Amino acid sequence: MKETRVSSWNELMDSFYERAWTPNLNRFRPTFAFRGLPDAAYTLSTSLMRLADHHAQLEGHLLRNFKKYAHRVVAEEESFWYWLSVAQHHGLPTRLLDWTFSPYVALHFVTACVDLFDRDGVIWCVDYKAVHRHLPPQLTESLAKEGADVFTVEMLRQIPSLAEFDRVCDPACALFFEPPSMDERIINQYALFSVVSSPTLGLNDWLGEHPESYRKIIIPHALKWEIRDKLDQANINERVLFPGLDGLSRWLRRQYIPMNLQPP
Template sequence: MDEVRVSSWNELLECLYEDAWMPHIQRFRSPYAFRGLPNASFTLKTSLMQLGGDYAQLEGHLLRNFKKYAHRDVVEQDSIWHWLSLAQHHGLPTRLLDWTFSPFVALHFATATIECLQQDGAIWTVNYKKAHDALPYSLKAKLAGEGADVFTVEMLESIKTLREFDDLAPDTFIAFFEPPSLDDRIVNQYALFSVISNPCVAVNEWLDQNPDTYRKIIIPADIKWEIRDKLDQANINERVLFPGLDGLSLWLKRQYYPLKQVTETLQNEQPQQP
């Protein structure tokens, strides 16, 4: 695993924007998808896996009932990819995993949880171009035909079911696709989803088998507050990423959370020296 532990804001930025220069187009265009976690020990298990039990057998039931009870006009087209995007966006356990094109949005999710400030955070970065090298031919041909690096839901619509998707290749593969712009939250978070062809394989397990596709950047707990304050000044916060009164309330709660109380909590949780 390519894991790096940064020690400063500047070093963190260098890591996040590494490999962004694309000489063939003379532009800075990072090929990475980013996912921020407040605790570096967290894995990349999907919400479906976190159900536990015989979760793979529940996947079809969850989605079928979601489609049955959701309003029929909430998706642009009646495709599995529109429904999966909508379900994931509203908290239904699925095999999708949330990512973002924005390293700053990922940093927000790595530093916004006050309860985890005493713990190291992490940013997982996946080179989706390299990850897509493992796609079955039909999907790689679709990307090549569109001149695209990631999929849209429209590009995947010829695949009608998740079982059909899983059967495209004998080996497990992962695809990244942009969800439809269902609301401002998806747009503001510069959202991206991954979908894996085996619901029983965690994304980090697939990455471990393909170590050249990713890096894990460890954010020490002692620089989280600096990162958090700089993100807030850059207007990367709950008020923007979760438009509406809920996001506004989350932002204000964190903004006015007593720093003294946080410091005392962290000190009390420090292990005692011998």
């Protein structure tokens, strides 16, 4: 694992595209998923892990009841992974984590909360191709057959449940998949999800055993206002990433924060 602490916007941009050049394509095509956190001390714990100490025992109950009560929203014949994606997207505690293909979207989440501008932020950069090298053959063959680097929910139909995923992946493994384009939020955030084959194993713990698979970029708190202003100028903001009145309200609330909360 490589940890970089940047000191300027230009240094940050260079860090994002480190190892992005792909010679066989003659293009800048990084194979990284990005996750931005406003506090560098935060870990990659899932919403399920944060729910309760006995969260592993709650996972099946949560998903079963979500499917039972959401049957009018999602077609019954959709795959398990489609249901799981919808549940995560709408706030159900799951073992999934939200990621993005866009470093700029990740930066938004580092700088969206003004209350945390006194803390250093972090961007986790995970090489999903490196992560997928540790998958069992039946899953790596699925990627190779499609010529893909990340999964879709359709490609995961061969794994009909998390229990089966846990059984197939022994020792524990992780994978990244793109959710279905359920709404504009998924599309605009250039979203993908990660999942680990254990409800009790955090992705940061798994990555700690595979340090070649990721790096971290530390964002000094003194740099956050400059980043926030430049993202707003580039139209990377709540109004775009959360289409609708909720996102508009979040954007306006931040635009009109009291002057004593803004930088001198």
